[in-house]
Amino acid sequence: MNDGVDEAGWDVEPGDEIEPVVQAVGRLLRVCREAAGMSVSELAEALGYGEDMIRKIERGARIPRPELLDRADQLLKAQGHLRAFMEDMRKARYPKKVRELAELEGRAVEMLLYGSHNIHGLLQTPEYARTLFEMTQPALSEDVMERETAARMARKAVFECEPTPTLSFVQEQVTLERPYGGKMVLRRQLEHLLEVAQLRNVTLQVMPTDREEHAGTQGLIQVLKFADGTAIGRSDGAFNGRPVSHPKDLRILELRYGMIRAQALTPRESQAFIERTLGRL
Incomplete structure (x- = not known):
């Protein structure tokens, strides 16, 4: 027993x-x-x-x-x-903050998502997500790591929503190269990114490290738009990191995100970059 x-x-x-x-x-x-x-x-x-x-x-x-x-x-x-x-x-069984985020993501008809440090949670494999939780300090208990990993994977139900939301991801190059958990974890993660990038409602772009101009210097950006015309957004470097919903604040985040997309590799170039990175592992 x-x-x-x-x-x-x-x-x-x-x-x-x-x-x-x-x-x-x-x-x-x-x-x-x-x-x-x-x-x-x-x-x-x-x-x-x-x-x-x-x-x-x-x-x-x-x-x-x-x-x-x-x-x-x-x-x-x-x-x-x-x-x-x-x-x-x-x-x-999922933490309250995760349930609230999953509810918002489940209602969104469009998402703009820029990740500067780790691969975005909606794109993570279970092994990659688990590795991130294992590196958390102070150390998490086995129970908490299992719960957080399961919760993150449950959020990926957004890829199966009807009607399907439009998802735009921009990832920093370094997030695709840092071998969290070892090369096999990274390999599976990159393979998963290539699979997701094939979905018709997903756009995945890579921001090269050697860019001399970069609109994402203030960190993570997330904008979720809903069917009723409202939206909610957040950025690490704006509005003290708090979620915002006022149209004026959202325009600032969308402007920054639009510039980030323009400065990043195109979706086709990004796919080729991921394939080359995968080939080097």
Whole structure:
């Protein structure tokens, strides 16, 4: 039997709006368990988790993995009542800030994304993302790294949205050359970039290091535009790094991004650059 530290789920963040839903799932699990005539220890043993972990889930202090609800539904003959919350728990297990970002990205019809330090999260492979979290200081626990990596990968659902959003990426050359995690991790990452660049709704460009003029000296830029004509943007070097939505502020970010795109390699040149970089590995 494992202790459930990584496998059973994650603790609810204090004040998170998903807390009432997690508590409701916990109460439902307890009701189903009692209706089945099982004790906490019996359910814990049957599921392969620690008794304390099951108690935390029933108290609403722990977010259960969807897989746990699936197994519990079958074991307790809950007739799909526990399974009905699987998707809610799948979303709830991601950090609040990631859920909020994923919600915005899911509504966007156009995204302008400039990355100056790392490859953008929407473009990352699981291995690359995991490596970034492994290098975080202070060091993250295994549980947190797993949670953050899974959350980042879940955001990539934007590539499957209908209608598909228009995505424009500009990446600094150095982000394609720094071998985080080793050459094999970088190789797979570059191969993934070439795959994504083939999508009709994606434009991927590379900003060469040797450019004498560069409009991106103030760092990361992100602009998300929505179907109702509104937008939200952020840049490390503008507006104190805070998200902005006023048209005047957004025009500044779009102007900078437009200049960055003009100064970068064309999409075709960028693809050739990635292929050459891949060939040197």
